[in-house]
Amino acid sequence: MSEQTPDEAAIDLAHQLFDWTREGQDERVAAYVDAGAPADLADPAGNTLLMLAAYHGHAGLVAELARRGADVNRANDRGQTPLAGAIFKAEPEVVAVLLEHGADPDAGTPTARATAEMFGRVALLEGQE
Structure with a gap:
């Protein structure tokens, strides 16, 4: 079994960061960003860690x-922002953050x-939902 190249290891770490973000592992993701992982790390579709955290309802992250x-x-x-994603998913805490x-x-x-x-969630932007 061959060892990973540095590029392969970085790609694997990025995939892991995206998974941890979807799971809401706040401390773990924050620690990696503190250690030098880009705060705006994005997947091939342009979804950043913040976008994924917002979409999955992790306000703390x-x-x-x-x-x-x-x-x-x-x-x-696709031109979608984290705020639009949080509204689409009806995540009031994420919208507020x-x-x-x-x-x-x-x-x-x-x-x-x-x-x-479009989704009848204007109150989310007004902090009323």
């Missing part, structure tokens, strides 16, 4: 990543505002 410099407005390759960290309701395609209107 969203906050930790935002505090470490992750871009709360960075859209994936993103707004606290400067997420723009009018960024992305469709915008978070348009997503909220």
